[in-house]
Amino acid sequence: MNRPKIAIEKSKLDRALEIVSFLMILGSALILLIYYNQLPEELPIHFNTPQKNSAGYGNKSLLWELPILMGIIVFIIYKLSNYPGILNYPIKIKPENAEYNYKMASRMLRVLGTVISFTCFSLILLSILNGLGYYPELESYIAPLLIGLLIGIPLVYLVIILKKNYT
Template sequence: MEERPIIKLEWSAMDKIMEGLGFLALVLLLALPIYYYPELPDRVPRHYDASGQVTAYGGKGMIWMMPIMGLITYTGLFFLNKVPHIFNYPTAITPENAEKQYRGATRMMRTLNLVIVFTFLFLTFSTIQTSLGLQEGLNEFFMGISIGLLTGVILIYLVWSIKTKGKQGRK
């Protein structure tokens, strides 16, 4: 197997905006439980069904599950995105197309990271609101929208990658 080129990609303005939004969402994800923890009841929702209704409750400490998972996921994807030459690609990576393919793959990963951290933020906020009696469960469309966004980002990237497989990156 031929070794893939290792290229350090410069961030575009869009990449910087996406990373900034992701980091802001991560900060909010961690700040919400800190702020609301003293007001939360002893039991908080820990599981929702597909329609968004609470199906199980847990101790107050469960409010930290989404922020912890969000922090681990965000951090892992952030650092993984620095080594696009190790990703799996739907097309062969050559010295001619490496920059363009890497740029597309890192943009996809950045978008997925943003969708995931906002999903965790929404879940945490909704769990807090439900715990405080300000809303009843999740929005009924939440599951479909979340899955649709994650799947859509991946499918758009796959189509783009296959369409541009032989094209060179910008110089």
């Protein structure tokens, strides 16, 4: 791979996305810490883990896995966004188009990191609410929304990159 190496400066939006993402992960852990002692020992777990039973219930300590795992994933995504030259692109990267494509790829990763941190916050919040006896009807909307965002965001950025490079 003989791609140009360009240092991409973060915009205010890029910095804001990073801050919001890490605040949501931190907020997930904080809200869990605040309500942890009020939760029953077993509660509905809204993410896949081998420790939950066939009914979807697991020990409340499983909830700590989510902010830790999502925090690691978001951290890796943000580290990766600092090295856009190693990513795959649908076009040939040349010196004249490198800066734009690198910025777009880095931004896409930051937006995905924000969606992932929102996912963490949502799952923790839903599990806590369910554990406290509240069953909001949001559950049926959140999964399709998040799946749509995780698939749609890369597709939108793909179209933007292709449109810019082929017009």
